[in-house]
Amino acid sequence: MNQLKYQMVIQWSEDDDCFLVGFPDFPGQRWRTHGDTYESAVANGIEALESLIIAYEAAGDPLPQPTVFNAA
Template structure:
């Protein structure tokens, strides 16, 4: 998918004992998926982001603008 240009936040949760994954550019719930390892959180995050984009497109909703980092 070429429009995976959205930031993905991965943060350890002591309470949940796993890594939580969120997409700050998309409104709604703060955390979208999780993983027991960082690698699994990345994999699950990519799948969740792809599904989120498909859901927006299926509903005819415009995708939010991705946050862009202008690093030199």
């Protein structure tokens, strides 16, 4: 899916005892999903991002611009 150019933040949470996954480019999406391992957090994050994009498109809402970093 070419639209997966969005930041995915994965951070360990001591309180939740898991990795939390968020999408800073999407308003109100501080933490969207989680995983017990880093690998499962990545897989769950990809699935959540795909679902988020589908929901935006179904609602007719424009997707936010992804934050792009240019490496030297």
